[in-house]
Amino acid sequence: xxxxxxxxNRVQNWSAPPPLGVRGERAAARxxxxxxxxxxxxxxxxxxxxxxxxxxxxxxxxxVEVKTRTSHDRGHPAEAVDQEKQRRLTRVALSYLRRHxxxxxxxxxxxxxxxxxxxxxxxxxEHIKNAFEAVGSGQMFS
Numbered sequence: 001x002x003x004x005x006x007x008x009n010r011v012q013n014w015s016a017p018p019p020l021g022v023r024g025e026r027a028a029a030r031x032x033x034x035x036x037x038x039x040x041x042x043x044x045x046x047x048x049x050x051x052x053x054x055x056x057x058x059x060x061x062x063x064v065e066v067k068t069r070t071s072h073d074r075g076h077p078a079e080a081v082d083q084e085k086q087r088r089l090t091r092v093a094l095s096y097l098r099r100h101x102x103x104x105x106x107x108x109x110x111x112x113x114x115x116x117x118x119x120x121x122x123x124x125x126e127h128i129k130n131a132f133e134a135v136g137s138g139q140m141f142s
Contacts, residue, residue, distance in 0.1 A: 024068025077113035
């Protein structure tokens with residue numbers, strides 16, 4: 001492949017829209033900010049897993065799982081946060097709280113379910129507060 005073709009490919013990739021999941025997380029963060037949340041972290045990753053957003057709601061640390069779909073053909077986006085996903089999110093959240101010496105603060109899990117059909121500029125956003133309780137060992141949330 002010539003250098004010109006390589007350059008064209010790179011320019012095309014720059015102008016490509018971000019993936020659906022990334023757009024969903026950005027839309028969720030904007031939505032939560034409008035609700036008065038303070039977004040602390042986007043895409044927190046550690047060796048255990050990932051949390052999409054960490055936010056503050058009053059005096060509560062909120063771990064937010066964002067699920068984005070183009071339709072409900074395979075079910076509602078929130079249905080993807082099954083028992084196993086909840087277990088993983090609990091472990092990652094507990095790790096985050098330990099790492100940042102925040103174990104004494106109250107925390108909860110929210111889910112933001114986004115439906116964003118390809119032909120729409122704006123998504124439908126559903127915010128489920130306190131979507132589930134901590135699952136597995138180490139349930140230190142209130």
